[in-house]
Amino acid sequence: MSVITTALAGVVFGFALAAPPGPMNAIIAEESVIRGWVAGFRAGLGAMSADALFFVLTLAGAVAVIDRYPAARPALYLAGGLLMLYFAVGAIAEARNTASFTDAGESDEASGFRKTFVLSLTNPYQIGFWLTVGVGLLRPGTLDVLSHVPAAGSTLEGALVVETGSPVLLTGFFAGIGLWIVVYPVTLDAVGRRVDAFAPVVAALSAVVLVGFGLVFLAIGTLRVV
Numbered sequence: 046m047s048v049i050t051t052a053l054a055g056v057v058f059g060f061a062l063a064a065p066p067g068p069m070n071a072i073i074a075e076e077s078v079i080r081g082w083v084a085g086f087r088a089g090l091g092a093m094s095a096d097a098l099f100f101v102l103t104l105a106g107a108v109a110v111i112d113r114y115p116a117a118r119p120a121l122y123l124a125g126g127l128l129m130l131y132f133a134v135g136a137i138a139e140a141r142n143t144a145s146f147t148d149a150g151e152s153d154e155a156s157g158f159r160k161t162f163v164l165s166l167t168n169p170y171q172i173g174f175w176l177t178v179g180v181g182l183l184r185p186g187t188l189d190v191l192s193h194v195p196a197a198g199s200t201l202e203g204a205l206v207v208e209t210g211s212p213v214l215l216t217g218f219f220a221g222i223g224l225w226i227v228v229y230p231v232t233l234d235a236v237g238r239r240v241d242a243f244a245p246v247v248a249a250l251s252a253v254v255l256v257g258f259g260l261v262f263l264a265i266g267t268l269r270v271v
Contacts, residue, residue: 054207055217056224058182062174063092063225068129069161069168071254073226074233075136076157078244082234088157089226095165096222099175100215103183118169122266125167129259132160136252139245169262182218185210 064070069092077085165171186209207214237243 048213051207051211051213052217052220055214055219056221058178058214059218059221059223060225061221062096062218063089063222064229066254067170068132068164068255068258070229071136071251071258072132072157072160072164073230074247075139075251077230077233078237078247079139080157082230084157085230085233086226088161089230091158091161091163092165093219093222093226094158095162095171096175097219098166099172099179100183103175103179116270119266119269121167121169121172122262122269125164125169126259126262126264126266128164128167129255129262132164133252133255133259136248136255139248141245182209182214 069089073085073088073092076088187206233247237247
């Protein structure tokens with residue numbers, strides 16, 4: 046099995062985890078178009094740091110403790126939902142007060158990092174990833190990636206087999222996340238500098254995403270408590 050193949054598979058896994066639309070990318074987008082790509086990268090680094098913490102806790106077996114307490118997940122949904130709504134208020138203010146890209150960072154430069162880091166720690170989906178897929182990536186063995194493709198799995202079986210538990214795979218995984226939190230803010234920053242209306246629009250969309258996910262999380266948490 047090729048080391049390069051395993052490393053590239055890790056990059057794809059990391060990229061796939063980081064890229065989908067959601068509250069983390071909403072905050073990264075808001076920071077990028079209002080304060081520049083470095084602020085966006087810093088926000089992405091907050092989410093990546095939480096993943097690194099979950100990685101260490103998974104190695105130690107600590108993350109699995111959450112599954113032993115039925116009340117833990119509803120509490121996480123409620124806390125995460127409230128945080129998203131709180132951050133949405135800030136995004137709404139940015140959308141109303143920002144006429145264009147300003148690259149004028151807040152006096153507190155660590156704001157974006159703290160937002161994504163704290164939000165990641167209360168994100169049941171992120172924790173769920175490390176309880177399932179993350180454990181699989183850490184456990185020594187092999188993973189036949191393409192065999193799980195719907196309808197074509199039997200045909201593609203054996204075409205892409207990677208070694209799980211490999212330092213190469215895990216290095217590639219975090220490299221994939223790192224790639225996303227650089228490329229995404231840089232792209233948004235570049236567009237924001239050319240289109241004046243882009244910054245307030247992205248800030249408004251970020252607020253919508255945060256409100257949407259916040260309400261969904263609160264609803265799920267409430268239903269699970271009841």
